[in-house]
Amino acid sequence: MLNKLSNGWPALAGVVMVALLTLMRSVDPAPVSSLRGSGFDALQRLWPRAMPEAQPVRIIDIDETSLNEVGQWPWPRSTLATLTNELVDLGAAVVAYDIVFPEPDRMSPRRILAAPEVQDALKTASANLDASVLPDNDEAFASAIRGRPVVLAFASSGASITAHPPIKAGFAQTGEDALDAAPRLAGITTNLPLLDAAAAGVGSMNVSLASEGGVARQIPFLLGDGSRLYPSLAAEALRVAQGAETLLVRASPDTKNAIESLVVGDLEIPLSEAGLFYVYYRPDPRDLYVPAAKVLSGKEREALRPLIEGHVVLVGTSAVGLLDVRTSALGETVPGVSVHAQAIEQVLSGAFLTRPEWAAGAEILGVIIIGLGLSTFTGFVKPRNSIVAYAIIAAAILAGTLYAFRSASLLFDATYPLLGITLTFLASIAMKLMVTDKQGRQLRGAFAQYVAPAVLEEIENNPASLKLGGEMRDVTVLFVDIENFTPLSEKLDPVSLVKVVNRLLDAGSKAILAEKGTIDKYIGDAIMAFWNAPIPLEDHQYHAARAAIGIREAVAALNDDPDLHALLTGRGAPRLAVRVGLTSGPACVGNMGSSERFDYSVLGETVNTAARTEATCKNLGFDIAVAGELRGKTDSLAWLYAGSLPMKGKSKAEPVYIIIDDEKHGASPVFQQFRKTYNELIERLDVADSKDIPDTIRILFDELAVQHPALAHYFEKLVKRAGDFALKT
Numbered sequence: 028m029l030n031k032l033s034n035g036w037p038a039l040a041g042v043v044m045v046a047l048l049t050l051m052r053s054v055d056p057a058p059v060s061s062l063r064g065s066g067f068d069a070l071q072r073l074w075p076r077a078m079p080e081a082q083p084v085r086i087i088d089i090d091e092t093s094l095n096e097v098g099q100w101p102w103p104r105s106t107l108a109t110l111t112n113e114l115v116d117l118g119a120a121v122v123a124y125d126i127v128f129p130e131p132d133r134m135s136p137r138r139i140l141a142a143p144e145v146q147d148a149l150k151t152a153s154a155n156l157d158a159s160v161l162p163d164n165d166e167a168f169a170s171a172i173r174g175r176p177v178v179l180a181f182a183s184s185g186a187s188i189t190a191h192p193p194i195k196a197g198f199a200q201t202g203e204d205a206l207d208a209a210p211r212l213a214g215i216t217t218n219l220p221l222l223d224a225a226a227a228g229v230g231s232m233n234v235s236l237a238s239e240g241g242v243a244r245q246i247p248f249l250l251g252d253g254s255r256l257y258p259s260l261a262a263e264a265l266r267v268a269q270g271a272e273t274l275l276v277r278a279s280p281d282t283k284n285a286i287e288s289l290v291v292g293d294l295e296i297p298l299s300e301a302g303l304f305y306v307y308y309r310p311d312p313r314d315l316y317v318p319a320a321k322v323l324s325g326k327e328r329e330a331l332r333p334l335i336e337g338h339v340v341l342v343g344t345s346a347v348g349l350l351d352v353r354t355s356a357l358g359e360t361v362p363g364v365s366v367h368a369q370a371i372e373q374v375l376s377g378a379f380l381t382r383p384e385w386a387a388g389a390e391i392l393g394v395i396i397i398g399l400g401l402s403t404f405t406g407f408v409k410p411r412n413s414i415v416a417y418a419i420i421a422a423a424i425l426a427g428t429l430y431a432f433r434s435a436s437l438l439f440d441a442t443y444p445l446l447g448i449t450l451t452f453l454a455s456i457a458m459k460l461m462v463t464d465k466q467g468r469q470l471r472g473a474f475a476q477y478v479a480p481a482v483l484e485e486i487e488n489n490p491a492s493l494k495l496g497g498e499m500r501d502v503t504v505l506f507v508d509i510e511n512f513t514p515l516s517e518k519l520d521p522v523s524l525v526k527v528v529n530r531l532l533d534a535g536s537k538a539i540l541a542e543k544g545t546i547d548k549y550i551g552d553a554i555m556a557f558w559n560a561p562i563p564l565e566d567h568q569y570h571a572a573r574a575a576i577g578i579r580e581a582v583a584a585l586n587d588d589p590d591l592h593a594l595l596t597g598r599g600a601p602r603l604a605v606r607v608g609l610t611s612g613p614a615c616v617g618n619m620g621s622s623e624r625f626d627y628s629v630l631g632e633t634v635n636t637a638a639r640t641e642a643t644c645k646n647l648g649f650d651i652a653v654a655g656e657l658r659g660k661t662d663s664l665a666w667l668y669a670g671s672l673p674m675k676g677k678s679k680a681e682p683v684y685i686i687i688d689d690e691k692h693g694a695s696p697v698f699q700q701f702r703k704t705y706n707e708l709i710e711r712l713d714v715a716d717s718k719d720i721p722d723t724i725r726i727l728f729d730e731l732a733v734q735h736p737a738l739a740h741y742f743e744k745l746v747k748r749a750g751d752f753a754l755k756t
Contacts, residue, residue: 040458041402041562044451045395052391052443059443061240066442067305068242068356070432075357076309076369081377083120083337084368085214089344093320100349103126104132104164106323108171110342113322118336121268123178123260125232125343125351125364127160128168128218161197165221173225180232180265183250184214191252192217195228196266198256202278208286209251209302210235230263234366235303243353243366248289249276249302259304261370267292268339285384288682296374297381305380305438306370308355315368316345339375341368350406382438390440393424394447401448402455410456417452421445497617500560502629503571503609504637505544507535508553510645511602518600527591528552534585538577542570547628555638557629560616567662568611568653572686575607575651576664608641610654610681639674645685646672648744649737651686667694667705669745685741701734 041189051059087110093099107124116124131138140161172179181192192215223229235245248259258274260267266274269292277295279285285300300302317334319342321327343364344351351363373379383389397420405413428441509515509531516524532554536546539556544562554671556574558567585591586602595602614631647669654674657666667686671680694699708727730748732739 035406036461037406037455038399038403038460040268040454040603040610041398041405041451044454045398045447048394048398048443048447048450049391052387052394052447057240062442062446063440064240064242064244066428066440067244067438068358070429070655070688071308071356072439073359073429074433075565076307076373076378078309079372079378079637082372082375083290083339084315084372084375085119085317085334085338085340085615086362086364086368087114087319087322087340087342088316088362088364089342089346089349090316091131091283091346093318093323094346097323100344100346101132101134103134104128104160104168105135108164108167110319111168111171111175111177113325113328114335114340114342115171115177117328117332119176120337121178121227121264122172122175122340122342123180123228123230123264123267123367125180125260125341125367127180127182127216127232127727128165128222131219132164132168136161136543149614165219169225170520172222172227176227176267177225178228178230178260178262178267179222179226181218181244182216182227183210183212183231183233184216190215191255191258192229193223194255194257196258196263196271197273198276199273200276200278202280202287203283203285205276205278205284205286206251206256208278208284208300209249209256211245211475212252212257228258228263228267230258230260232260232363232367234363241354242356243306243355243361243363245299245303246366246370246665247302248296248304249286259367260375261304261367262289262291262296264339264341264367264371265294267375269293286345286702291374294374294491296692299382300384304370306356306366307373307378307380307436307563308357308359308369309372310357310374311355311359311361311365312369315365327600339371341371343367367668378436379604380436386437386439394444394451397444397448398451402451404457405452405455410459413452413456413459417448418449424448433620497615497619499613500565500616501612502569502614502616502633503558503562503611504614504629504634505539505558505571505574505607505609506553506554506638506641507575507605507607508558508641509603510606512552512652515600515603518598519594523594523598527594527603529583530591533606534581535578535605538581539574541577542574544574545627548626553641555634557614557616561627566659566661568609568658569664571611572651572661572664573689574610575686576689578605578607579650605650606641606644607651608637608639608644608654609652610636611639611658612636612655614727632676635676636674639676640681643672643674646744647683647685648740648742649685653686654681654685656682657684660690663690663693665689665698668709669703669741670748687735687738701731705731 063187083556085584089100089102111122133139171177191212214593217223218226218229231247231250233247233250234243235247246259246261248262250257250259256276262274271292275290276286277288277290279287279300282300286298286302287300289296289298289302296304320329322335341364343362345362345364352360353363353366355366401413401420404416408416424441424444428439431437431439484678509528515527519527531552532549535554539546539554542558543562544556544558545560547557552573556571558564558571564570582603582605591603594600609634612631612633614629614633616629617627619628619630621627636654640652643654644650649669652669653661653666654672666684667687669683669685671682672681687693687698704727708731725746728742732742
């Protein structure tokens with residue numbers, strides 16, 4: 028239950044983070060939209076638009092060279108009239124000015140003559156000139172564009188509307204009403220009425236920058252004022268070039284104010300619901316540019332004709348001082364006119380970028396589903412597995428986004444899903460680590476003193492393997508007790524006794540932990556330990572028997588310690604000795620105690636049998652005894668069968684074995700022969716009364732005791748209880 032509750036914390040952290048992310052995406056603050064735009068830019072930088080096959084688009088560039096040759100800007104409108112005439116004569120399909128002419132040309136001769144200071148000078152000179160007979164540059168420009176395929180521009184600057192630009196195109200619409208779908212006009216800057224009236228088309232030169240962090244990613248192909256729609260400069264240029272009279276707005280048949288596309292003549296242009304067009308850039312196409320001065324010179328008409336004839340011609344400026352520069356999705360600084368030119372190229376080549384209207388909803392839903400799934404998954408697996416899952420999901424999102432763009436020119440936002448699952452994953456994994464760390468401290472506090480460091484590490488790494496609350500396990504239980512404790516306590520003062528006992532318990536504990544045992548408790552001068560819990564351990568009986576051998580060796584080392592030896596002999600105390608009993612069988616392991624204080628312990632008949640086996644060592648006259656059948660690798664140790672002995676509480680006698688030494692000793696030919704001789708002697712102990720045992724058998728046991736002095740006392744006890752056990756070889 029505790030583990031299940033702890034697994035829920037990462038999921039809860041994920042739910043909170045997903046909720047915050049969903050709210051953030053719904054509000055869509057500038058940093059989020061800017062990040063999304065940067066993601067779209069990255070796609071274009073990986074795969075910019077390919078070089079189109081001879082698309083009829085050209086830019087007449089008022090560049091630095093042209094300004095040096097023709098003069099500073101603004102040029103007289105008469106010069107622009109000449110430029111227009113040259114372009115029309117060279118066969119331009121349409122001439123679109125990416126420039127607004129809101130004020131009269133102050134360089135016009137008529138305006139110069141009408142200036143008060145000029146009139147005063149003429150009066151002083153007694154000259155009488157009528158300004159109306161002089162040419163007007165604005166009229167000259169209007170005359171040059173009148174009846175010609177020329178499109179002028181207007182700009183929406185963000186202030187309140189003071190004038191409406193004329194609408195040259197007719198509008199038709201299918202589907203639901205979409206008048207309020209397009210961006211609203213605000214602060215219109217229009218041309219002189221004389222010029223607008225003469226133009227074949229008027230369109231917006233605006234590029235969507237405010238919502239795109241200063242990057243020209245989209246062009247509003249349609250704008251509105253709530254009652255009418257207005258076309259963009261590019262849309263008007265395409266309409267006039269095809270000789271079309273009407274623009275057809277295709278809107279959603281089911282949703283109000285949701286534009287789907289704009290039909291211009293024979294061209295259908297997919298747009299967003301708000302009438303925006305995504306520009307798909309290629310590196311700034313310098314091949315599109317023709318210096319305006321070259322056209323005005325009139326000296327290279329034949330060379331220029333193939334570049335102009337039948338082309339959509341845009342007039343704009345790349346001169347830095349005129350400040351008409353934009354940042355493209357490729358990160359280049361380009362003239363504003365280039366953005367419109369690239370958009371027209373896209374339309375003519377059919378290379379569109381589209382972002383499905385359902386994409387934003389799908390991205391939010393994806394973050395919700397994946398975020399909740401990943402955070403839940405994180406709660407139930409190891410951190411490294413959740414990291415792998417996160418990496419796979421992130422790679423799949425990125426790969427899907429790249430594939431959609433590369434194969435179908437679809438724009439899906441990878442930044443929000445990646446940011447979303449990253450933050451959700453980090454929140455979940457942080458909560459997981461916090462909970463795991465808390466559990467680790469609890470587990471370490473509960474087990475650090477009782478299990479080996481390797482076992483403790485495994486518990487911390489696999490807390491699910493620790494089932495708290497009690498479960499049945501096959502375990503091996505070991506009891507170790509100090510022999511002759513009463514004489515020892517009588518000879519030593521309390522301080523020295525505690526010191527000796529602590530050293531014995533410390534040595535025994537280290538031997539148990541070295542074999543991956545769990546120390547249950549210290550009972551006075553005794554230790555209770557068990558194996559195969561809380562972590563499963565293969566051949567646990569073998570490890571317990573090895574621990575018993577280790578305890579024996581540790582006690583021998585203590586007896587050889589000079590300081591301890593001096594203490595014991597100086598007080599007339601006996602040498603240190605222990606008895607170790609162990610057995611294997613089913614038992615209940617888990618937390619035992621009250622709700623406020625509990626210990627991880629083991630209960631059952633196996634525990635009782637192990638305790639009685641330790642007590643049996645005294646009757647056997649040997650220090651290590653195993654009750655029950657030998658299992659697995661335990662059989663490889665050096666052991667002897669001590670008989671089937673009755674145990675308190677047991678209806679049948681238990682087979683008991685004594686452990687002589689480790690497997691190396693057990694595999695030696697000398698011991699194998701020794702055990703064979705021992706078993707033969709055991710078979711001859713077939714009388715009920717030990718007093719009737721022949722002297723020859725006693726002599727043979729004495730000879731075996733010479734080979735193994737440690738068994739001398741055991742053999743003495745064995746002969747005395749000859750009739751008390753069932754023989755077994």
